[in-house]
Amino acid sequence: MKTKQVLLGHGSGGELSHDLIKNLFVKYFDNPILRKQTDSALLELKAENLAYTTDSYVVDPIFFPGGNIGKIAIAGTVNDLAVSGAKPLYLSVGFIIEEGMLISELEEIVKTMAEEANKAGVMIVTGDTKVVNRGKADKVFINTSGIGVLEKDQIDISTGENVKVGDKIIVNGSIADHGVTIISERNELNLRADVKSDCACLNHLIQKVKDSGSQIKFMRDATRGGLATVLTELVDEREYGLEIDELNLVVNENVRGMCELLGFDPLYVANEGKVLMVVAAEDADKVLEIMHADELGEKAAIIGEIVDEHHGKGWVTTQIGGKRIIDMLAGEQLPRIC
């Protein structure tokens, strides 16, 4: 790279842009499709059913224990595809960079993205870079979109359509790690707990469950709005309710401490590596076993079940034995969490 900082010219489409593309993006993301550097990537695909998703990432700070904005940008979009039942294949990446950002920081982010895409088995095939004047963005924002392929016989698992009373609700581990890590890293707080984001690509873990023959009836990753948001979406306008037990939720000790200190309910705090699955009761133990054998599911647990009561509502049994309704998050809890 010819400079140490990102300049406005890096977004102009001219020589500096070409330098950035060649010496950073193509260098790390390299694959035969991207290498052509055409405006549109040309993909050969045999599938008839595709999943397609997009997310922008604006997390602050951009580096944090357990990851950085680049890791989230890959994992978040890979996970959105995987929870729809698709095999993630191709990603696009759009950078909006604030003038003056250190090239070394950008390079670290790009390197992480390449590693994460590689681990997940997806290719970054097309991209774009814009640079805005100092003070008009905050270091870097990243958009990723993604394409995955679906099996022809894939049932709808994005809504609660195929869920039945008696089905079990499983989560692959501890909750609230990501949100608590971000808030603990923010400079305005002088609290630094020993916590780490759970940010990870879940597609291989999900594939293992699918390969076992267990039918997943509903699946969603619990990000912004936390597990509570997924639980309310699962029952919304359905002819069933759900019940979970707080005692079954895994919350790491330091995360629980921070939540108590800050007045957050872990159920509402963002995750970046947690999936909620609904499976038939007879499949639940097998799914747990598969998850426990994977490093991303070691602490997987059945947190509750689908019930034929309070249709359209989720209830949680609290640690002290009381019961309360699970509402959707109102207003902002933690802005710029992802």
Add this chain to the structure above:
Amino acid sequence: MKTKQVLLGHGSGGELSHDLIKNLFVKYFDNPILRKQTDSALLELKAENLAYTTDSYVVDPIFFPGGNIGKIAIAGTVNDLAVSGAKPLYLSVGFIIEEGMLISELEEIVKTMAEEANKAGVMIVTGDTKVVNRGKADKVFINTSGIGVLEKDQIDISTGENVKVGDKIIVNGSIADHGVTIISERNELNLRADVKSDCACLNHLIQKVKDSGSQIKFMRDATRGGLATVLTELVDEREYGLEIDELNLVVNENVRGMCELLGFDPLYVANEGKVLMVVAAEDADKVLEIMHADELGEKAAIIGEIVDEHHGKGWVTTQIGGKRIIDMLAGEQLPRIC
């Protein structure tokens, strides 16, 4: 909408987010796929060859004569797909909004996007919204990605691979309108020329040329970096050169005046509705005729041709009869032009 301004909570994934999605995005972008509001859109596609692209839009100001950031966000991505030879079908949209943006402004942008997508015949099938604190972004940034389908026998028209000596270079009208409009709108300049962005979706115009049986050998839209950038990319590392004549370039009078005043070369100024096509000499008149019959190609012209001289380089004959080489844009000319 429950508020007049965008709040941080609109990006939290909770109740306010749902309000924004339902009463703005789904309201205007409505289609059967988006309506499901699942994390990934599920697409049924019979094609085996897809084109896939992404672009982020950060244009400043967000409203300008001839369009707004939303119109560019649709047209830019539709055009990237169309110039690769694909029929654009599906778009994703990611908004990054600065806290405090007026909902009325956002609504106007969303409405324009819906109209433009409708005109182009594409569906917005998946989206995402993030809100960042005041002063951490500039009103709104929009990312769109897009998927198009390619005919099986589509030749490579994204590179100069199929271009031959003697082929003609055609542009569908006046150049530099978009860039000059943006610079003229910026508040720091007290110049306001009567100019208008050329921002438009070119997919239908391109389809007409394809339907006529004329073989397009190379095609690219001339955006950031202007026509000059496309011309240098067309010849780069090729066994041919190109020559264009400045007298054949269409530049609107007010645009030319502004360029002279500001010291810009129109060849390097951004367009948002201009495509450069290379076609065989025997097809050139037919292509021109088709373009002239379309409102987006009324001023189409043959600007030059592919030559067996100065391989890898483009030359322009200037209005006073001199010749100069066409270089790639170095550094920034107009930041945040799209």
